[in-house]
Structures are given as structure tokens and as C-alpha cells.
Amino acid sequence: IQLPENHNEQKITNQKLYQMRNLIFFMHTSLDGFVAGVNGEMDWIKFDDDLFDFVATMTDQADTALYGRVTYEMMQSYWPKAGEQPNATKHDKEHSDWYNQVSKVVLSKTMQETGLQNTIVIGDRLSDNIIKIKKQVGKNIIIFGSPRASQSLLKEGLIDEFWLFVNPIILGQGMPLFKDITGTTKLKLADSKTFACGVIALHYEKLKNN
Numbered sequence: 001i002q003l004p005e006n007h008n009e010q011k012i013t014n015q016k017l018y019q020m021r022n023l024i025f026f027m028h029t030s031l032d033g034f035v036a037g038v039n040g041e042m043d044w045i046k047f048d049d050d051l052f053d054f055v056a057t058m059t060d061q062a063d064t065a066l067y068g069r070v071t072y073e074m075m076q077s078y079w080p081k082a083g084e085q086p087n088a089t090k091h092d093k094e095h096s097d098w099y100n101q102v103s104k105v106v107l108s109k110t111m112q113e114t115g116l117q118n119t120i121v122i123g124d125r126l127s128d129n130i131i132k133i134k135k136q137v138g139k140n141i142i143i144f145g146s147p148r149a150s151q152s153l154l155k156e157g158l159i160d161e162f163w164l165f166v167n168p169i170i171l172g173q174g175m176p177l178f179k180d181i182t183g184t185t186k187l188k189l190a191d192s193k194t195f196a197c198g199v200i201a202l203h204y205e206k207l208k209n210n
Helices: 048-059 069-076 089-101 126-135 145-156
Strands: 021-032 034-036 064-068 104-107 120-122 141-144 161-165 188-195 200-206
Touching: 021 048, 021 145, 048 089, 064 069, 064 145, 069 104, 104 145, 120 126, 126 145, 141 145
Parallel strands: 021 141, 021 161, 064 104, 064 141, 104 120
Antiparallel strands: 021 034, 161 200, 188 200
8 A cells, every 4th residue: 555646755864664653643532531422522622722732743743644534524624724714723724734735544444535635545454554554654643533443553553652632521421532442552651741721641652562
């Protein structure tokens, strides 16, 4: 599987051919481990300018975005033109520029690749296809949200790092952060950061001998 032609092709300084790119999982979660409400509600997620700026430092280190179908369609309906709106914020403009430039990978068994720009669709052989992408020269790969797709990647041991943004709320019920995960993934806490809005970011790396 090959990323689109306009994927970043320049040589990355000091990147060894045998080194694979990291797949990094970004997810907002409630304190009790839910990523959305019972009906998919996400209006409880908190943001502030510092958090937006912090995430921008992470996206600057990535040139590929990975999504599940539902999240991709939601992103595609907003971000391509978000920076052009009269009321666009600094974050809207920056993330819109990033979204339009990066290569996008969608995990879906129903979506067709025809007509999509700078986007490939993976519908089968998940592990083989993701590993091929990770072996290509480039920056990090980020998966935003997409809980079902993320769970599939986790089951295959394909996620290298986790950024969990823990929100100051207990939902009680909803869509779980990790569902039907039977294997063990050993992690180490690499970093943490607290934001004024009450969100705590926890950065975990998968142990190499996992």
C-alpha cells in the first residue's frame, strides 16, 4: 500500500531505513473511561488555547492522520474549509492547514477510495497495511479519536504511544475508551501536563519488550 503522491517525500534527517514511524493515539476521555456519551455526545470535552497550542506541537511532528470512517467523515465535513471562515480562530486556521496537507488513512470496510484526495482506505489486512505505512519514510502517524478503529489497532499491537486527555467529568455510561481488549499492553508514563481548563494530558509509551 502506498500513500498518495503528494505525501512528504523528502528525506528525514538521521532517520534510519530500519526505523519505523510511530503510530500515536490521541483521545479525550472522561475520568471514568468514556470517550463519548450514550448517544455519542462529546460536548463535555474541554479545550483552551494552551491545549490547542500544545496539540499543535504534536501535529507538527506528524505528516499522516489516521481515522475510522465516522471520525473521518466528521473531520472532512469541517476542517478543509475551517480556516477560511470569517470567525476562524488561530487554531482553526492552523489545524485546517495541517489537515489539508497531511496524508490521510481511513480504516473502513465500506468506504470507497474513488474521488478522495490525498487519502487511502484500508479495508482488510489491517496489520500488514499499517506496518507498510509505518515503514515508509516520514514523520509520525496520528490517530485522532476513532475509538473503534483505535481498538482494532490496539488489538494488533500497532499503537506505539498514547496521549490521553483526561477531562474533569464522570459520565457514568457511554462509549468506553477500551472495549473488548483481551491482551495486555505494558506502558510507561513518559510525560504529563495539566491545563487550566482542568484537562490532564497523560503520555504513555509502549514498552519495547511488550
